[in-house]
Amino acid sequence: xxxxxxxxxxxxxxxxxxxxxxxxxxxxxxxxxxxxxxxxxxxxxxxxxxxxxxxxxxxxxxxxxxxxxxxxxxxxxxxxxxxxxxxxxxxxxxxxxxxxxxxxxxxxxxxxxxxxxxxxxxxxxxxxxxxxxxxxxxxxxxxxxxxxxxxxxxxxxxxxxxxxxxxxxxxxxxxxxxxxxxxxxxxxxxxxxxxxxxxxxxxxxxxxxxxxxxxxxxxxxxxxxxxxxxxxxxxxxxxxxxxxxxxxxxxxxxxxxxxxxxxxxxxxxxxxxxxxxxxxxxxxxxxxxxxxxxxxxxxxxxxxxxxxxxxxxxxxxxxxxxxxxxxxxxxxxxxxxxxxxxxxxxxxxxxxxxxxxxxxxxxxxxxxxxxxxxxxxxxxxxxxxxxxxxx
Numbered sequence: 001x002x003x004x005x006x007x008x009x010x011x012x013x014x015x016x017x018x019x020x021x022x023x024x025x026x027x028x029x030x031x032x033x034x035x036x037x038x039x040x041x042x043x044x045x046x047x048x049x050x051x052x053x054x055x056x057x058x059x060x061x062x063x064x065x066x067x068x069x070x071x072x073x074x075x076x077x078x079x080x081x082x083x084x085x086x087x088x089x090x091x092x093x094x095x096x097x098x099x100x101x102x103x104x105x106x107x108x109x110x111x112x113x114x115x116x117x118x119x120x121x122x123x124x125x126x127x128x129x130x131x132x133x134x135x136x137x138x139x140x141x142x143x144x145x146x147x148x149x150x151x152x153x154x155x156x157x158x159x160x161x162x163x164x165x166x167x168x169x170x171x172x173x174x175x176x177x178x179x180x181x182x183x184x185x186x187x188x189x190x191x192x193x194x195x196x197x198x199x200x201x202x203x204x205x206x207x208x209x210x211x212x213x214x215x216x217x218x219x220x221x222x223x224x225x226x227x228x229x230x231x232x233x234x235x236x237x238x239x240x241x242x243x244x245x246x247x248x249x250x251x252x253x254x255x256x257x258x259x260x261x262x263x264x265x266x267x268x269x270x271x272x273x274x275x276x277x278x279x280x281x282x283x284x285x286x287x288x289x290x291x292x293x294x295x296x297x298x299x300x301x302x303x304x305x306x307x308x309x310x311x312x313x314x315x316x317x318x319x320x321x322x323x324x325x326x327x328x329x330x331x332x333x334x335x336x337x338x339x340x341x342x343x344x345x346x347x348x349x350x351x352x353x354x355x356x357x358x359x360x361x362x363x364x365x366x367x368x369x370x371x372x373x374x375x376x377x378x379x380x381x382x383x384x385x386x387x388x389x390x391x
Contacts, residue, residue: 012191021067021070031252068252075190078223080224084243085218087186087206087219095182101127141169151182152170193303208339209338210307222236270306280385284312308338327387331376341371347363350364
């Protein structure tokens with residue numbers, strides 16, 4: 001639904017509830033139609049020859065995909081958004097759009113592992129020079145930028161270990177050198193952080209996570225500023241990577257409640273993170289909203305909230321003790337994804353790290369704190385910690 005008109009800026013939940021679709025466009029139905037389409041018919045040969053109509057083929061957009069992408073554009077402040085079949089596709093499509101053989105690309109060392117795998121295999125094979133940088137580098141990234149650096153890729157906070165980055169400083173350094181900046185913003189969503197407003201060119205989301213919200217759909221979105229939009233769009237069309245209409249609809253539906261879900265995720269996560277800090281056997285808690293976190297000042301400066309994903313370190317423990325913790329959990333499921341309504345836990349591997357590799361002092365366990373009652377989740381974690389101590 002299109003947000004009500006008026007001069008006053010509407011709140012985030014109003015935007016989420018009404019963005020991207022006007023019921024009056026489809027006879028007043030509250031939700032948009034799910035358009036299953038490949039072929040689109042033309043009224044005559046001349047229009048078919050010139051493609052002079054709004055929709056021409058299913059890969060180029062439908063009313064369903066337009067509704068989602070318009071809603072995302074309104075949240076991101078972007079010139080355009082594409083919807084692709086997965087969060088990983090949302091990473092790979094823009095990288096392919098802006099990198100060529102002989103180019104140099106800088107990736108933060110704490111990126112999502114499948115992003116690193118794509119960089120170290122496909123990009124290297126295509127002749128792109130791949131280099132990693134420390135998450136805390138900030139404006140000093142200028143010293144790593146070369147004449148052939150075309151892309152600087154960020155993720156904040158970092159995957160699994162949640163380092164914060166000085167995003168505006170990195171974006172400014174990259175822009176001064178003519179490089180395109182990309183940010184995987186899946187953790188915060190546009191509700192808690194708007195990359196383009198902080199100088200980033202391209203915002204990437206695994207909409208599988210919080211926008212979908214129910215662990216039953218795969219989807220990614222990529223939003224670009226005016227400068228980068230056309231090149232992103234042309235690459236998207238060339239690769240032929242549109243998301244399916246049912247998945248697009250499910251994510252748009254999830255978007256409507258994402259704001260209120262994130263409020264609950266954040267409240268639960270913060271309560272659990274603070275509780276964990278005082279527990280025996282816990283060396284540290286990795287969550288930027290905590291005052292003890294090394295990147296807390298950057299998070300507080302740039303972000304308006306924190307989601308439900310965090311990690312903690314078992315003090316001076318072995319993997320067997322981490323396994324005992326995980327195997328004792330009853331409410332937290334053992335699963336690889338996150339962003340759904342349910343709580344999840346799992347072991348973390350950071351063996352892929354290079355320039356930022358360090359010893360955290362014990363096994364790292366990642367938690368996605370869901371929508372359950374916080375007291376029940378704390379009781380569940382307490383049982384796990386007790387099992388870890390006894391293992």
